[in-house]
Every structure is written in structure tokens, then in C-alpha cells.
Amino acid sequence: MxxxxxxxxxxxxxxxxxxxxxxxxxxxxxxxxxxxxxxxxxxxxxxxxxxxxxxxxxxxxxxxxxxxxxxxxxxxxxxLDLEKFSFPISGITSFAELNKSLKMHAVTRVVTLKKMADLPELFKEKFPEQKKQAGIYVERLRLIDDEPAVLDCDYLFSPPIDHLTKKVAEKSIYDYIENELKLDISYATKVITVEKIDEKMQKLLQLDDRLAVLIASENYLSDTTLFQLTLSFHNPSKFKFVDFARRQKIKL
Known part of the structure; x- marks a missing residue:
């Protein structure tokens, strides 16, 4: 549910x-x-x-x-019938919150955590409008029932995010941002595509081929500050992506 x-x-x-x-x-x-x-x-x-x-x-x-x-x-x-492991298209929800809500019993493994002077090349390709800025790059592999399901790649701009530990990355970055840094996460823009991934990602996600569902997100604070870019690669056999919409009549 x-x-x-x-x-x-x-x-x-x-x-x-x-x-x-x-x-x-x-x-x-x-x-x-x-x-x-x-x-x-x-x-x-x-x-x-x-x-x-x-x-x-x-x-x-x-x-x-x-x-x-x-x-x-x-x-x-x-x-209403809303299936388990159906990921929302709209809204901003951390994987930790999804894990708890959907009772996926998922485990997070931090693959990479490092400070960088500029965006990784893949982020420059997917977000060409972004200017050079220092930040923290995090790769996290999400496992459900010991099987790789999602590879989350995040670039957190510094400032406002100047420090991040492996323990925080394993637990919940959003919990840290909201409750420790007292920043107000507000909205995001998302683009969903099916992408051909490289051999490293294919190996991490244990895919038979090199196709994955990619959600590219730009995430903002309530003061409109862009604080995070996310490239989230999903095993297409694990999830389906849904949204819930209600008809809003507009007088013509």
C-alpha cells in the first residue's frame, strides 16, 4: 500500500x-x-x-x-488501491521515508562520499545550465532483500551543505538537513527518462542489460536556493512510477 x-x-x-x-x-x-x-x-x-x-x-x-x-x-x-513499491513522481520524499512508509526493509550502502571543487562530469552532462560550484558528491546503493534496486547519486552544494558524514548518508541526508541544519526543503523539478548506463553502474545494480530508469532532480529550499542535484538510477524490474492527480476544473 x-x-x-x-x-x-x-x-x-x-x-x-x-x-x-x-x-x-x-x-x-x-x-x-x-x-x-x-x-x-x-x-x-x-x-x-x-x-x-x-x-x-x-x-x-x-x-x-x-x-x-x-x-x-x-x-x-x-x-483506493495504491500498490506497494510504487514510487511517487510528484512530491519530495527521501528514500528513508519511502523505506519506512512502504516497509521495504531496504539497506543503504555508501559507495562514494567526497568533497569536490566542481560537479562530476555526468552531472555536467545532465544539468548543463549549472555553473561551477564546490560541493559534496555521494553515491548510495539501495538494496531491497539484499538485491540492488536503486543507485542514488547526489551532489550537495557547499554552501549550504558544508559537511556530511558516512553515518548521515547511510541514514537520511534530508533528516540531517531539516533537523540538524534547520533548513527548509521545499520543492523540486524532475525529469524521468530511460538511460543507457555505464558498466560500473550495471555491475552495481546487477542488471542484465545497461538500461535503467533515471530520475534527474533539482531540489530547492524554501528561499529558492538550489541545494542538491540528484541522479537516481532505478532497476526497472523493482518499481513502477506513479502519480495521483485529481481533476481541477478551470472556468473558460
């Missing part, structure tokens, strides 16, 4: 409706409310959580916006 982004959103939740939404999301994640089934009615949820109908409706609206449920008039709210 893919409920990417729920954990990050609910960290800031404090109201009764937020708590209810968090609890229902957890029940969906653990299959207490299964895909294709209706949630208990608003009346039943009101009794279950000891809250008003309006509070329950606010909670259900949150779950609707997160793409976890769909309200059907006259029937109630149905749990």
Missing part, C-alpha cells in the same frame, strides 16, 4: 481531525481497511472517535486529498 507523503504531512497535525486522519491512514497502511472496501460511515466514525460529524468530514477530506480514499455519493468513502 503506497501512502507516500502521509508521514511527513501528519508530523504537523495537531487537531482532532488530524489525529483521526492519521489513525485511519495507519489502518489503511496495515490493511485493516483494505483497498476496494468502504470505510465505516460518517456516523460510525463519529461514534468510534467520539467526535462531531464535521470533525470526521475534515479528516476524510484530508485522506481524499492524500489520495487514500474516494468519496462516492450515496455510498461513502472507498479505500
Amino acid at each position: 503506497n501512502i507516500i507523503g502521509v508521514e511527513r504531512k501528519v508530523r504537523l497535525m495537531k487537531s482532532k481531525s488530524d489525529i483521526i486522519a492519521q489513525d485511519i491512514a495507519a489502518k489503511i497502511q496495515h490493511h485493516q481497511f483494505k483497498a476496494g472496501e468502504l470505510l465505516p460511515s460518517e456516523s460510525q466514525l463519529t461514534t468510534l472517535y467520539g467526535s462531531s460529524r464535521e470533525t470526521v468530514r475534515k479528516a476524510l477530506n484530508q485522506l481524499t486529498e492524500l489520495g487514500l480514499i474516494q468519496k462516492i455519493r450515496g455510498k461513502g468513502s472507498i479505500v
Whole structure:
């Protein structure tokens, strides 16, 4: 069950409706409310959580916006089918957060960690508009069930990221940036392609051929500072990439 982004959103939740939404999301994640089934009615949820109908409706609206449920008039709210190991196209979520949310039991192995005076050649090729700037280059291999699944290559600009340890890289760089450096990660631009990789990457990912799915990202802080470039090479047999979109009508 893919409920990417729920954990990050609910960290800031404090109201009764937020708590209810968090609890229902957890029940969906653990299959207490299964895909294709209706949630208990608003009346039943009101009794279950000891809250008003309006509070329950606010909670259900949150779950609707997160793409976890769909309200059907006259029937109630149905749990949507979002498959496990489906990576989100939109949104900014660290691999550590995905690992926890999707229960992949993945392990991260740091392949390279070094300071550089300028971008690696591959980054210059994929981000030709970027000017020369010092930074920290990190290569991390993600293993799921002891099998290589993702090779993340990151270039973190210095400043604002002047120091990084192997321990932090193994755990979560975003956790370090947000909670230790107190920087606010805000948005990203992404390009997804299928690329022919070199023999080193093919060996690391243990691919039969040299084709991998590449997500190239430019990641920004809330003050619009570009702090990270990412080239994330995925084993195409391990994941599919999805997005959840709702129709927004625009008056013509």
C-alpha cells in the first residue's frame, strides 16, 4: 500500500481531525481497511472517535486529498488501491521515508562520499545550465532483500551543505538537513527518462542489460536556493512510477 507523503504531512497535525486522519491512514497502511472496501460511515466514525460529524468530514477530506480514499455519493468513502513499491513522481520524499512508509526493509550502502571543487562530469552532462560550484558528491546503493534496486547519486552544494558524514548518508541526508541544519526543503523539478548506463553502474545494480530508469532532480529550499542535484538510477524490474492527480476544473 503506497501512502507516500502521509508521514511527513501528519508530523504537523495537531487537531482532532488530524489525529483521526492519521489513525485511519495507519489502518489503511496495515490493511485493516483494505483497498476496494468502504470505510465505516460518517456516523460510525463519529461514534468510534467520539467526535462531531464535521470533525470526521475534515479528516476524510484530508485522506481524499492524500489520495487514500474516494468519496462516492450515496455510498461513502472507498479505500483506493495504491500498490506497494510504487514510487511517487510528484512530491519530495527521501528514500528513508519511502523505506519506512512502504516497509521495504531496504539497506543503504555508501559507495562514494567526497568533497569536490566542481560537479562530476555526468552531472555536467545532465544539468548543463549549472555553473561551477564546490560541493559534496555521494553515491548510495539501495538494496531491497539484499538485491540492488536503486543507485542514488547526489551532489550537495557547499554552501549550504558544508559537511556530511558516512553515518548521515547511510541514514537520511534530508533528516540531517531539516533537523540538524534547520533548513527548509521545499520543492523540486524532475525529469524521468530511460538511460543507457555505464558498466560500473550495471555491475552495481546487477542488471542484465545497461538500461535503467533515471530520475534527474533539482531540489530547492524554501528561499529558492538550489541545494542538491540528484541522479537516481532505478532497476526497472523493482518499481513502477506513479502519480495521483485529481481533476481541477478551470472556468473558460
